[in-house]
Amino acid sequence: MILAKNLRFLRTEKGLTQTDLAEKLGVQRTMISAYEDGRSEPKLSALDIFSKLFAVSIDELLHHDIQQFGRKASKNKEIKILTIAADESDRENITMVGQKASAGYLNGFADPEYMESLPQFHIPTLSRSATYRAFELSGDSMLPLVAGTVIIGSYIEQLRDIKSGKTYVLVTSSEGVVYKRVFNYLEENGKLFLVSDNEHYKPYEVKAEDVVEIWEAKAFISTDFPNPKDKAKPVSLDDISQMILDLKTEIIRLR
Template structure:
């Protein structure tokens, strides 16, 4: 909890509360708030949970992110937006599919119920019912061996803080459109996401978190391409010679009286 003390002071002051007012909200003595902010004492878990509700932050943000140094704008914890989803006749969410041709329109229509209703949708088994999913058709060869036309199914993330370094994500961005990359989360340091292609021909680059509209964690993919088997090591001349000798030996056994 290295940043808890400084974060508590920053968030309290930003909210316009005095130590006395915050103490009253928590049912504590003012001296306890002073001790928390000075780092002389740490609050109980129940108090931390109450603080996250008061300041609208996550436990991770409150305890592990250097808000004082980087500013609240880097946290971006608030939900990126309210999702528009498609339901079936049983009020179960369907997976809306954003094809290549629809990707440009998606940047303007993702919050439009009418637009979303006109997208193709489908269901998949074995996916958690507690998440919202969307499918995106990828283009280009930056994420080989997944070929252009592969459909990546992603689960919606409410916050960049949920990104796991090195995992693959579909990012819906203001400037770059829809991109599928391997992502590293550096928002606590630079306010950016570092994105990497699996195809090493393409160079990594940064995307400002301010440019990100949606984040979808890759959970499955659908493709008509079956990957080729891993090529075996080339056969040496010695191995070929041995194979020929074995074949000759077998022939002799068959033809001998």
Template sequence: MSFLSSNLKLLRKQKGITQNELAEKLAVQRTMISAYEDGRSEPKLQTLKLLSEILDVGLEELLDHDIETKGRKAIQKRGINILTIATNDEKENITMVPQKASAGYLNGYSDPEYMESLPQFNLPNLSQNATYRAFELAGDSMLPLIPGTIVIGSYVDQLKDIKSGKTYVLVTATEGVVYKRVFNYLNENGKLFLVSDNDHYKPFEIRAEDVLEAWESKAFISTDFPNPGDKKKPITLEDLGEMIQDIQADLRKIKG
């Protein structure tokens, strides 16, 4: 149990659970939680199982993995080699996930037979050193990209590599398939902050363990041709800085 005390303290804080609250859930005194976190006492097996459920962590990871230094195992195991991909003449195809198929994709993304049933295509000028997937957008939360636009993303090997302010398609266990501007707070609270470009939609948080796949947007295909008179001013570094400040203010409100 070399990492139990540090992992327990770290995960408890990431979950926003106080020592008193955790003690109530385990039906023990608060001083016992303090003893666990200081390494002065070790929980019994039944208590360990309950801790594992409360903190959403496997027993092996809780006991033997240095989460603070190496990060969560769920994040580390995200690798391109586990993806189900389609090929043609040894060239990797781009798998297309239509909007109507997005619900089925949540259950079939690791099923080779299901993946082969989805449309496949190729595009020139994309780097051959990445795996790509295409997702059809629904709704108007990411205007000026209209519903029906196809966003092509490259697979993100580890969530920690997500760049704040960039747009990503996230395949999630809680929100389904979403396309958002993402801000990375994994080191602070183990969560990602998702923002719509259409300010009529409120931003929200999602836990890292609820993200099944992440795809960094690289290109899009749309039948909507922009009007020169409708051109929008491009986002500058100053705009991005103001956006991050607004998001941090929203986070403080959420935590409050």
């Protein structure tokens, strides 16, 4: 019955009627109804059409409850190569994405003209074997790093390389540009859990398919010299585990 449930969920999620889906398959509407009720099973050719139409694997359609657990994400999912700025010596520069620029970055990161319009700089001590980008923080969710701090991140090509507990700048279609401590649950449910170092902010989840870019934090630049007394309370692994447990409980309750 997982297939029947998945077909019904994916069809409604895409805003299609049973008649719409029947036309795409070249069958009667009653056949789609039978698929969704579990009274009939589609042939391989129909499964292939469903797979392409809903952008899921046939294995996922047959064996994974998409409505309950979300879409699976391959741990090998690649994030596309970026537009890179270089100097006269063909040495890569670091492009700076300020707070005001972050809103347009989601749409402009692949546009060479847009990227060239952003400030660029170079740090000699960073390894030349990686690609870097700089992002200016807003808000106080990652204290003791305050708003205005610039995070320099190293480009991560594959989601499988995300290491739980480390901090990353994520560019996502759902949340925009954020800097968080990330926990990798891709193989379990196709999602990432994002945790703030400031305990006043609750963790939340992001679907892998919403991730556009990931940058592993390597350094930061700040004109603020924080007083140790003003630092946020450190978040322990036990605290993080409890926050994630609370989040999962809340998600189940909302369902």
